[in-house]
Amino acid sequence: MIGPCALCQHERKLCRSHVLPEFMYAKSYDENGTFISLSSHPQRKPRPFQVGAREHMLCSECEGRLSVYEAYSADLLRSIDAIPYQGQKGAEVEYDYHRFKLFGLSLLWRSHVSRLHDYQRFSVGPLAEDMRRMLLADDPGSARMCPFTAARFVGSEAAQHTIHVPVNLKLNGQHVVFFPAFGYQWLFVTSRRSHSIPDSWPLVGFTDKLVVPFEPTTDARFMAWLKSKMTPDLLN
Numbered sequence: 001m002i003g004p005c006a007l008c009q010h011e012r013k014l015c016r017s018h019v020l021p022e023f024m025y026a027k028s029y030d031e032n033g034t035f036i037s038l039s040s041h042p043q044r045k046p047r048p049f050q051v052g053a054r055e056h057m058l059c060s061e062c063e064g065r066l067s068v069y070e071a072y073s074a075d076l077l078r079s080i081d082a083i084p085y086q087g088q089k090g091a092e093v094e095y096d097y098h099r100f101k102l103f104g105l106s107l108l109w110r111s112h113v114s115r116l117h118d119y120q121r122f123s124v125g126p127l128a129e130d131m132r133r134m135l136l137a138d139d140p141g142s143a144r145m146c147p148f149t150a151a152r153f154v155g156s157e158a159a160q161h162t163i164h165v166p167v168n169l170k171l172n173g174q175h176v177v178f179f180p181a182f183g184y185q186w187l188f189v190t191s192r193r194s195h196s197i198p199d200s201w202p203l204v205g206f207t208d209k210l211v212v213p214f215e216p217t218t219d220a221r222f223m224a225w226l227k228s229k230m231t232p233d234l235l236n
């Protein structure tokens with residue numbers, strides 16, 4: 001399929017891609033290669049969820065741009081997964097701000113530009129154009145430009161398998177976006193007033209090392225938490 005690439009905006013042959021990068025779906029397949037535990041509505045039985053579908057979004061050159069951040073971040077997240085949980089509050093690891101920040105931005109931006117049904121209600125508004133330019137220019141921006149955190153869920157299999165469309169919320173007066181994917185809770189601050197974020201928040205780029213909080217939970221608590229964060233208009 002030929003069309004405008006969402007990133008470079010040139011008319012190109014477009015690749016068929018998942019909304020989120022391929023590796024993030026790996027934990028959501030069982031040993032038989034069947035997609036599991038995916039639902040946009042935790043109160044209903046899991047159903048095949050559009051989040052696993054593919055769409056024509058990027059040209060191969062732009063896929064290549066983002067794959068640099070993805071390959072790095074996949075290794076980084078797997079190394080964090082390998083840290084044994086012994087009741088500690090989290091981990092601090094060496095990391096490359098440049099690639100991990102752009103990886104985080106790419107997750108939010110890809111969810112914004114997706115035309116798949118389940119993503120239709122999700123938007124980051126005008127911030128999407130800033131993100132597109134940053135991704136195209138390979139520019140991670142300052143730490144306070146759309147900062148995020150990824151907290152590792154421990155103790156819940158369901159949390160490992162669940163990928164959810166991002167949800168817009170308010171937290172301590174800030175506009176935030178959250179979603180679970182790859183066994184992590186991803187939380188982005190999308191407020192324009194991000195200069196007022198307390199320095200103590202463990203956000204990517206706020207500290208020399210990457211701070212990864214650990215979130216102990218159970219399957220029941222994880223599902224209840226997911227339900228509590230859902231906005232009613234997403235329950236369709």
Ligand SMILES: [Zn+2]
Nearest residue numbers: 005008059062
């Ligand atoms: Zn492109």
